[in-house]
Amino acid sequence: MNLVVATFYKFVPLPDFTEKQEPLLTFCKAQQVCGTILLAAEGINGTIAGSRSNIDAVLAYLRSDARLADLEAKESLTDNPPFERMKVRLKSEIVTLGVPFVNPNEQVGHYVTPQEWNQLIQDPEVILVDTRNDYEVAIGTFKGAQNPETESFRQFPDYVQQNLDPTKHRKVALFCTGGIRCEKATSYMLAQGFEEVYHLKGGILKYLEEVPPEESLWEGECFVFDQRVAVQHGLELGTHEMCANCGHPISEEDKASPQYEAGICCPFCFAELTPEKRTRQEARRKQRELHNRTLGSDSTPKKY
Known part of the structure; x- marks a missing residue:
């Protein structure tokens, strides 16, 4: 079902x-x-x-x-x-930016529907910025988008301070998975003096749901924060799985690496895998295998 x-x-x-x-x-x-x-x-x-x-x-x-x-x-x-x-x-915030004066209930940027998004981001005057974390951007993003290379949303204000200037970058368009991070980010940028700030209403998920693949400017897959790991156009299940050790999304190419071992490590955490961590991961892998066997041979195993 x-x-x-x-x-x-x-x-x-x-x-x-x-x-x-x-x-x-x-x-x-x-x-x-x-x-x-x-x-x-x-x-x-x-x-x-x-x-x-x-x-x-x-x-x-x-x-x-x-x-x-x-x-x-x-x-x-x-x-x-x-x-x-x-x-x-x-929580103190429903999405943590860590800037107390930012209040999306007081001001946010311009909402842009998925149907209007393509026209906006193809405007040569628009700076397109992905507000998600680096590991999310790595498996998919919009064509031409800047990657702030952040490890958490808390780092986004630092990226803005170091890379964007309200006197030079007149139009900025932001996006994220479901719309919440980019909406809060627009509130922050308006407070910093940026005048024209736009964000994708409903986020990438709404875009992938409503924009036909043949019209899409999205490249790759979209990371989601549950056991599906990633989705594609039409919100169909993606091809990525999740490393059981570090939680990083991994592709078929990553799994072909000699640094990948199912249920133990992947190329993104191999260098940090201590003997103690390996022992713990091996024990967890055995527990998962036992659990899957108890589900029956016709059960679909979960992605890890």
Whole structure:
């Protein structure tokens, strides 16, 4: 049976966010929905998976709060459960930039729909910037996009300070997986004096869902933060898997490397694999193999 994976976020003042945690967690568990939802004073951010009817029930529950009545969700299908349990966490930010004065509830850049995106980013005056982390950019990005080479979103302000100038770069377009990072990044850039800042509404996922492959300017696959690892156009399952040791997405080319060992290491973490780490990874690999055997020979193994 296909499971629905729903990703959503909304910047909206939620001063009572701590009070919402337990009721929301209880409701999601009752619906047998798994995933993670983050709550903060600035809004909500989550990815959950479950049956069609149960996902609809959770989304209806969220939208019953007038502040979340227009909450939008991006959806895809998967055959394997992408999450093992349900978590509702309280945070200081629903996506961590680490700059206290940035408030997307007060100002953000111009939303650009997937249908309008191609025309914008082909404008020679537009600087196109990928706000995701380096390992995400490595497996796919938009043609001509700048890679800030960040390891976390917290480093994005430093990239802006060192590489972009509001007096020179008049038009800047930002994008990310689902729209949340680039939306917050536009708020930061406006506060830094940039005048024309744009961001892809719904992020890469919405673009891949709505823009036909023959019209697309996207190259590669899009990393997602669950056991699917990556998706392609139409939100079909991608070809990448995840290293069991470091969590880096790995391609078929990476798996052909002598530095790759299934369930143990990959070319991105081979140099840091100590004997102690190897021993731990070998034990975990045996546990996974035992678990897969107990599922039956006709079960589809998970990606690791």
